[in-house]
Amino acid sequence: MKAAVIVFPGSNRERDIGRALHQATGREPAYVWHADHDLPAGTDLAVLPGGFSYGDYLRCGAIAGRANVMDAVRAHAARGGFVLGVCNGFQILVESGLLPGVLMRNADLRFVCKMQHLRVERGDTVFTNAYTPGQTIEVCIAHGEGNYIADPDTLARLEGDGRVAFRYCDANGTVGGKANPNGSLNDIAGIYSDKFNVLGMMPHPENLIDPLAGGTDGRALFESLAVRAAA
Amino acid sequence: MIRNDIPITPELVAEHGLKPDEYQRILALIGREPTFTELGIFSAMWNEHCSYKSSRLHLKTLPTKAPWVIQGPGENAGVIDIGDGLACVFKMESHNHPSFIEPYQGATTGVGGILRDVFTMGARPVACLNALRFGDPSHPRTRHLVSGVVAGIGGYGNSFGVPTVGGQVGFHTRYDGNILVNAMAVGIARADEIFYAKATGVGNPIVYLGSKTGRDGIHGATMASAEFDDKSEEKRPTVQVGDPFAEKLLLEACLELMKTGSVIAIQDMGAAGLTCSAVEMGAKGDLGIELDLDKVPCREAGMSAYEMMLSESQERMLMVLDPAKEAQAEAIFRKWGLDFAVIGKTTDTLRFVVKHHGEVMADLPIKELGDEAPLYDRPHIANTHQPVLSAAAVPAAMANGKALVQLVGCPDLSSKRWIWEQYDHIIGGNTIQTPGGDAAIVRVENGPKGLAMTSDVTPRYCEADPVEGGKQAVAEAWRNITAVGGLPLAITDNLNFGNPERPEAMGQFVGCIRGIGEACRALDFPVVSGNVSLYNETNGRGILPTPTIGGVGVMDDVSVHATVAFKTDGEAVLLVGETKGWLGQSMYLKEISGREDGAPPPVDLAVERRNGDLVRALIRSGRTRTVHDCSDGGLGVALAEMAMAGGVGATVDALPAGIPAHAALFGEDQARYVLAVPAAEVEAVLAAAKAAGVPVQRIGTTGGDALTLPGEAPISIATLRDAHESWLPGYMQGPDAIVSA
Numbered sequence: 001m002k003a004a005v006i007v008f009p010g011s012n013r014e015r016d017i018g019r020a021l022h023q024a025t026g027r028e029p030a031y032v033w034h035a036d037h038d039l040p041a042g043t044d045l046a047v048l049p050g051g052f053s054y055g056d057y058l059r060c061g062a063i064a065g066r067a068n069v070m071d072a073v074r075a076h077a078a079r080g081g082f083v084l085g086v087c088n089g090f091q092i093l094v095e096s097g098l099l100p101g102v103l104m105r106n107a108d109l110r111f112v113c114k115m116q117h118l119r120v121e122r123g124d125t126v127f128t129n130a131y132t133p134g135q136t137i138e139v140c141i142a143h144g145e146g147n148y149i150a151d152p153d154t155l156a157r158l159e160g161d162g163r164v165a166f167r168y169c170d171a172n173g174t175v176g177g178k179a180n181p182n183g184s185l186n187d188i189a190g191i192y193s194d195k196f197n198v199l200g201m202m203p204h205p206e207n208l209i210d211p212l213a214g215g216t217d218g219r220a221l222f223e224s225l226a227v228r229a230a231a
Numbered sequence: 232m233i234r235n236d237i238p239i240t241p242e243l244v245a246e247h248g249l250k251p252d253e254y255q256r257i258l259a260l261i262g263r264e265p266t267f268t269e270l271g272i273f274s275a276m277w278n279e280h281c282s283y284k285s286s287r288l289h290l291k292t293l294p295t296k297a298p299w300v301i302q303g304p305g306e307n308a309g310v311i312d313i314g315d316g317l318a319c320v321f322k323m324e325s326h327n328h329p330s331f332i333e334p335y336q337g338a339t340t341g342v343g344g345i346l347r348d349v350f351t352m353g354a355r356p357v358a359c360l361n362a363l364r365f366g367d368p369s370h371p372r373t374r375h376l377v378s379g380v381v382a383g384i385g386g387y388g389n390s391f392g393v394p395t396v397g398g399q400v401g402f403h404t405r406y407d408g409n410i411l412v413n414a415m416a417v418g419i420a421r422a423d424e425i426f427y428a429k430a431t432g433v434g435n436p437i438v439y440l441g442s443k444t445g446r447d448g449i450h451g452a453t454m455a456s457a458e459f460d461d462k463s464e465e466k467r468p469t470v471q472v473g474d475p476f477a478e479k480l481l482l483e484a485c486l487e488l489m490k491t492g493s494v495i496a497i498q499d500m501g502a503a504g505l506t507c508s509a510v511e512m513g514a515k516g517d518l519g520i521e522l523d524l525d526k527v528p529c530r531e532a533g534m535s536a537y538e539m540m541l542s543e544s545q546e547r548m549l550m551v552l553d554p555a556k557e558a559q560a561e562a563i564f565r566k567w568g569l570d571f572a573v574i575g576k577t578t579d580t581l582r583f584v585v586k587h588h589g590e591v592m593a594d595l596p597i598k599e600l601g602d603e604a605p606l607y608d609r610p611h612i613a614n615t616h617q618p619v620l621s622a623a624a625v626p627a628a629m630a631n632g633k634a635l636v637q638l639v640g641c642p643d644l645s646s647k648r649w650i651w652e653q654y655d656h657i658i659g660g661n662t663i664q665t666p667g668g669d670a671a672i673v674r675v676e677n678g679p680k681g682l683a684m685t686s687d688v689t690p691r692y693c694e695a696d697p698v699e700g701g702k703q704a705v706a707e708a709w710r711n712i713t714a715v716g717g718l719p720l721a722i723t724d725n726l727n728f729g730n731p732e733r734p735e736a737m738g739q740f741v742g743c744i745r746g747i748g749e750a751c752r753a754l755d756f757p758v759v760s761g762n763v764s765l766y767n768e769t770n771g772r773g774i775l776p777t778p779t780i781g782g783v784g785v786m787d788d789v790s791v792h793a794t795v796a797f798k799t800d801g802e803a804v805l806l807v808g809e810t811k812g813w814l815g816q817s818m819y820l821k822e823i824s825g826r827e828d829g830a831p832p833p834v835d836l837a838v839e840r841r842n843g844d845l846v847r848a849l850i851r852s853g854r855t856r857t858v859h860d861c862s863d864g865g866l867g868v869a870l871a872e873m874a875m876a877g878g879v880g881a882t883v884d885a886l887p888a889g890i891p892a893h894a895a896l897f898g899e900d901q902a903r904y905v906l907a908v909p910a911a912e913v914e915a916v917l918a919a920a921k922a923a924g925v926p927v928q929r930i931g932t933t934g935g936d937a938l939t940l941p942g943e944a945p946i947s948i949a950t951l952r953d954a955h956e957s958w959l960p961g962y963m964q965g966p967d968a969i970v971s972a
Contacts, residue, residue, distance in 0.1 A: 010480075114652050
């Protein structure tokens with residue numbers, strides 16, 4: 001699989017996700033500068049990493065969503081290419097129009113970094129086929145603006161089409177309540193595009209690939225992509 | 232614009248924080264009246280913060296050398312060799328006064344400044360730690376200050392992209408008017424690719440990099456060198472504003488530039504900005520420096536030479552570049568969208584010459600600006616020692632179980648989760664031990680090597696006995712690194728004290744330095760960097776003496792480490808070290824008995840080393856994976872923390888004999904550790920202890936969901952956790968909570 005990690009000024013988890021991709025695919029991803037106009041030829045997966053693109057002094061992801069390179073990412077997605085946006089990457093996907101909704105400040109107005117359980121809603125997408133549907137995994141979150149909001153029609157469409165990828169839950173897999181760390185509607189932690197080739201999520205699977213550093217529950221996401229894209 | 236040739240009156244001199252005799256020294260040095268810009272330059276170079284004029288004499292006594300020390304104090308940060316061609320670069324620095332005036336920005340710029348110190352030397356920052364001291368929780372400003380400082384530390388580190396992995400937070404009424412914000416940064420570099428501030432070569436370009444210069448922070452370092460009073464609020468404009476985004480760009484651009492081999496010398500613009508950085512680069516290289524301020528990128532028009540030389544705008548660097556590679560260097564900075572300007576050159580005149588609009592605004596001897604700064608041997612008096620409190624003099628005020636629940640929920644010992652969950656502590660994917668352990672562990676790149684890091688000090692011990700308190704701060708840092716299995720290598724010290732012109736405060740400083748030096752020598756734990764913050768007083772009332780110690784150790788294989796959590800039922804609980812039931816200056820005395828008196832526990836450095844070496848060997852040989860040191864709150868609090876961390880309880884059936892139970896449980900005798908050891912390993916561990924001459928007592932067994940103390944009803948882990956976790960979030964939800972942004 002050929003992956004390209006987009007680097008914006010202020011991205012800060014590009015090396016983390018590069019490491020996860022390397023572990024799953026055996027090869028280093030390409031790193032593409034925000035001012036470039038093209039993805040490397042043959043790119044299967046475009047990755048928008050975590051960070052504070054352009055400082056996020058405007059709305060999170062608002063400037064990055066309009067960067068040169070995003071035209072190439074939109075074209076890639078329109079061709080059916082895979083796109084993964086994590087944390088700031090999710091915010092950028094929303095700002096660029098590739099995913100619906102918006103990410104507001106966390107309900108308690110504070111940045112939060114902690115381990116967090118998620119329920120994997122389905123196991124039949126290119127991103128999750130190495131998980132089992134309904135599986136509870138433990139990854140970490142680290143964000144100040146992860147509160148997913150969408151209008152009622154959009155929310156109904158996302159739910160009706162099965163486009164919710166992950167929901168916040170507790171260790172027993174019970175969704176919602178105190179397990180929701182940021183106030184997201186329907187406890188949404190990640191969503192797919194209508195063709196299921198674009199995934200945006202707030203949690204960081206790329207930081208959960210190592211038994212010594214928190215656990216390995218994030219690995220399956222990258223393994224799913226590696227297997228599918230290689231096929 | 233203020234003219235450069237205004238008459239220098241005594242009032243003007245005083246406003247610059249210079250004493251009359253210091254001004255006479257200036258006149259004697261340059262043989263004429265200084266210009267206004269020159270007066271500003273002297274005030275920047277000769278204030279306490281930059282010149283260490285009250286502390287230099289005593290700092291010289293600290294041990295700074297070891298075979299593994301690559302760079303000791305005097306550079307932007309200390310550098311130690313951690314093997315395999317790698318070096319660890321680290322330093323801690325205070326940002327106390329700005330954080331009290333404007334907590335969010337004060338804290339952010341504190342973090343930004345220390346990160347810059349580390350990457351200036353060519354290291355990529357891999358971890359941040361901090362040490363925070365706030366006033367009494369009941370003080371009307373405390374909640375606001377906690378909220379703002381924590382948000383500021385997180386706001387900068389999270390965006391910059393470095394994990395904040397450890398720290399300590401304490402409350403005491405003596406910090407009501409003067410909080411402490413000490414930030415530590417740790418980076419990794421190739422041992423043969425360290426960059427220094429020393430300029431070389433005549434006629435080489437001086438390059439200004441990073442953000443533009445504005446009017447912020449003028450006289451920041453002078454403010455940091457004065458006492459506070461009720462009018463300190465008016466100093467808000469001297470606090471700078473942090474921009475972590477600019478700093479992240481500066482980091483990437485600097486590291487990229489360093490790889491090209493074009494950097495001859497580099498110095499960040501921290502306290503006293505352009506003045507301090509330019510003078511230091513020239514003076515270290517025995518060269519003159521000539522600056523043309525018309526070339527300095529400015530945020531606003533009409534800035535005077537005086538303002539530019541004293542601005543403390545953040546995220547700026549000064550470099551001496553190889554002229555042959557100037558174009559390549561400029562291209563890198565343009566790519567990152569940063570300012571790049573050649574603003575001067577090195578000369579062979581040994582003069583510091585500043586020009587603006589074609590006129591010479593300052594022309595001073597560059598070496599003397601630093602070397603001839605005043606040096607004071609301030610009068611100091613040793614503190615009267617407090618008497619030793621016998622355990623019998625401190626009656627148990629309540630049942631021990633009840634006292635334990637109260638202690639784990641008191642402000643100082645309660646969980647600081649509310650704070651560290653606002654810090655990204657996992658970015659990088661190398662955080663092996665997250666906040667909540669004895670020391671943080673961060674793997675170096677892909678491992679197996681790692682760093683163990685901690686920040687420690689017990690201010691109430693330092694107040695009661697500066698020498699023992701100084702020793703204890705170093706010993707506890709050494710112990711915390713040991714308790715995770717690390718080999719302690721070196722420290723950075725952040726010395727926060729009151730007004731050095733008061734002999735009592737100076738006596739505290741001198742005593743603590745003596746204790747720190749003794750401990751560093753005995754434990755082979757040299758000082759490689761540090762910072763002195765004096766004048767931490769408001770309206771004549773000083774803080775508790777607080778020499779924060781930031782310790783760094785190395786682990787050859789991070790997979791071999793210990794954590795504080797009880798892991799499984801049926802393991803033997805062992806207490807390593809001798810327990811005399813020392814209640815003087817203990818948390819028990821403060822929180823349960825409502826007293827703060829007595830001598831603090833003495834530190835026997837030979838015993839400290841002997842006990843620690845045994846524990847480290849037991850971890851490294853795999854005989855135990857569960858270790859916690861005994862510190863604040865003694866054995867009882869250590870046991871409770873181990874049970875809470877693992878969700879596994881313990882039954883204690885034997886306490887150290889011959890002393891009252893409350894003294895055995897809550898005494899703060901030093902050099903002690905609690906271990907949990909599998910049944911099959913107990914004999915081997917006891918034999919190893921006997922061979923090493925270390926007293927070890929089996930005091931109980933792990934298991935169940937409660938902690939049971941001798942003769943007491945079991946205390947469920949849920950009860951402990953509720954007390955431990957609820958205080959800080961509850962406090963912060965108080966009616967006056969203000970979220971700074």
